[in-house]
Amino acid sequence: MEEKSVNKTNSNGYTFIFAIVMVLVVAVVLSFTATSLQPIQRENVRQEKMQSILATIGIETDRAGAEALYDKHITEEVALMYDGSVAEDVDAFTVDLAKEIKREDNEQIFPLYVADVEGEKYYIVPLRGNGLWNAIFGYISLKDDVNTIKGATFDHLGETPGLGAEITKQWFKESFADEKIFDESGNLVGVSVVKGDIDPSDKDDNQVDAISGATITGDGVSDMISNRLQYYLPYFEQQKDIKVAIQ
Amino acid sequence: MDKEKLNISEEKEKKKKEMILFLSSSEEKEHFLSKGNRKLLTDPLDDNNPITVQVLGICSALAITVQLEPAVVMAIAVVAVMAFSNMIVSMLRNMIPSRIRIIVQLVVVASLVALVDQVLKAYAYDVSKQLSVFIGLIITNCIVMGRLEAFALGNGVYKSFLDGVGNAAGYGLILIIVAFFRELLGSGKLFGFEVLGHKGVTDAESTGLYALGYVDNGLMLLSPMALIVVGLLIWVQRARNRKLIEEN
Numbered sequence: 253m254e255e256k257s258v259n260k261t262n263s264n265g266y267t268f269i270f271a272i273v274m275v276l277v278v279a280v281v282l283s284f285t286a287t288s289l290q291p292i293q294r295e296n297v298r299q300e301k302m303q304s305i306l307a308t309i310g311i312e313t314d315r316a317g318a319e320a321l322y323d324k325h326i327t328e329e330v331a332l333m334y335d336g337s338v339a340e341d342v343d344a345f346t347v348d349l350a351k352e353i354k355r356e357d358n359e360q361i362f363p364l365y366v367a368d369v370e371g372e373k374y375y376i377v378p379l380r381g382n383g384l385w386n387a388i389f390g391y392i393s394l395k396d397d398v399n400t401i402k403g404a405t406f407d408h409l410g411e412t413p414g415l416g417a418e419i420t421k422q423w424f425k426e427s428f429a430d431e432k433i434f435d436e437s438g439n440l441v442g443v444s445v446v447k448g449d450i451d452p453s454d455k456d457d458n459q460v461d462a463i464s465g466a467t468i469t470g471d472g473v474s475d476m477i478s479n480r481l482q483y484y485l486p487y488f489e490q491q492k493d494i495k496v497a498i499q
Numbered sequence: 500m501d502k503e504k505l506n507i508s509e510e511k512e513k514k515k516k517e518m519i520l521f522l523s524s525s526e527e528k529e530h531f532l533s534k535g536n537r538k539l540l541t542d543p544l545d546d547n548n549p550i551t552v553q554v555l556g557i558c559s560a561l562a563i564t565v566q567l568e569p570a571v572v573m574a575i576a577v578v579a580v581m582a583f584s585n586m587i588v589s590m591l592r593n594m595i596p597s598r599i600r601i602i603v604q605l606v607v608v609a610s611l612v613a614l615v616d617q618v619l620k621a622y623a624y625d626v627s628k629q630l631s632v633f634i635g636l637i638i639t640n641c642i643v644m645g646r647l648e649a650f651a652l653g654n655g656v657y658k659s660f661l662d663g664v665g666n667a668a669g670y671g672l673i674l675i676i677v678a679f680f681r682e683l684l685g686s687g688k689l690f691g692f693e694v695l696g697h698k699g700v701t702d703a704e705s706t707g708l709y710a711l712g713y714v715d716n717g718l719m720l721l722s723p724m725a726l727i728v729v730g731l732l733i734w735v736q737r738a739r740n741r742k743l744i745e746e747n
Binding site (some may be wrong): 262266267270271274275278281282285286289293296300315380410459 | 530594595596598599602603606610613614617618620621622624625641657
């Protein structure tokens with residue numbers, strides 16, 4: 253009796269059938285949970301997005317309170333085209349930057365958020381680029397002069413904890429505040445993350461202090477800022493004379 | 500005549516076998532929390548702790564013990580995964596083809612981990628972001644596969660369940676102890692609440708211990724410190740429990 257059952261479970265046919273049934277059962281269970289939990293997960297992601305947009309203009313909130321504050325402070329969600337004109341029929345908030353970034357420049361949609369905090373106007377630009385291991389992303393907000401940074405938030409998919417992942421830390425994000433994105437002659441340079449000899453208190457040098465051991469992630473942050481901001485120049489120029497604002 | 504004798508002896512044999520079967524089955528029907536079952540739960544907490552005695556599952560113990568909250572969530576996640584994977588594998592143990600048993604174990608563990616991950620993403624989003632990598636790595640946690648191979652494949656469902664809960668709790672216990680010391684000494688907080696007083700930007704704004712000149716130990720926040728705390732725990736445990744000391 254014992255031997256028979258051992259033989260049965262060891263036959264090729266039995267092994268195949270067992271494997272197939274197991275995979276089917278697991279697939280059904282997993283896809284059922286994934287689909288039934290999806291609405292809640294989407295809501296979490298949406299609130300987190302609002303939370304990080306708000307964080308760049310200095311409004312810290314938890315996820316539950318994000319939506320109310322977002323509605324209060326974000327006055328416009330603009331979807332821009334390559335030439336700086338506004339695409340009226342696109343919902344800027346739902347634009348997936350990960351997909352947009354793979355398209356040709358002139359086919360992309362560039363989302364922009366305009367905020368109002370106690371009478372001050374801020375422009376918030378979503379960022380996306382490459383870190384060492386995977387994508388890095390975030391938001392950067394500019395003051396009304398379209399030159400001075402109000403704040404920035406960064407996040408990542410798979411940077412090394414303690415090294416590249418440090419870009420999400422408060423001290424690193426804070427070092428971007430009040431930095432300028434244009435150099436003295438009015439060219440867009442963004443903000444570079446630089447190792448060594450820089451003065452963190454000098455806000456006009458377009459440079460912030462890097463994280464030791466995270467050179468590639470730091471370079472990724474520099475690239476992503478100057479890269480993404482350049483697409484918004486046509487729109488900013490329409491809004492005001494940037495050249496004048498810099499002087 | 501001979502035939503009859505044979506029949507009688509056969510009959511006797513049969514009865515004997517039935518008796519043995521009955522005895523063994525009644526033995527299995529022991530009390531829910533009998534001594535043996537209790538041992539399954541409590542042994543891994545101390546004498547046979549997976550981290551401090553068997554020295555397994557160290558990598559996650561280093562990574563997620565900076566704060567108490569992720570440590571507690573990780574402990575709960577591992578208890579859930581281990582209890583149910585032990586249970587499922589034990590239920591299937593007579594059906595699993597031995598040639599693909601490791602794959603079957605992996606599939607069971609991996610799908611449970613995927614479930615836990617989905618649930619965390621829905622109901623504990625912030626924690627799941629912090630833990631995402633490590634929840635996935637429960638699959639490779641040696642304690643989980645080790646208990647499946649060593650226990651669940653050869654024992655009943657209820658016992659395997661207890662064994663899973665016990666070992667995961669032993670793992671979680673160490674995680675929480677380490678996280679307690681690291682968060683308290685590293686940032687003066689427990690579960691994010693300031694227990695040693697508030698550290699202000701200037702000395703005048705500080706309260707509690709910080710006003711007396713206490714400074715957080717930043718080393719506690721780095722991974723190597725977890726290893727040192729685990730080492731100290733092993734030391735304390737062996738000093739207390741002489742039978743764990745290996746003779747050389």
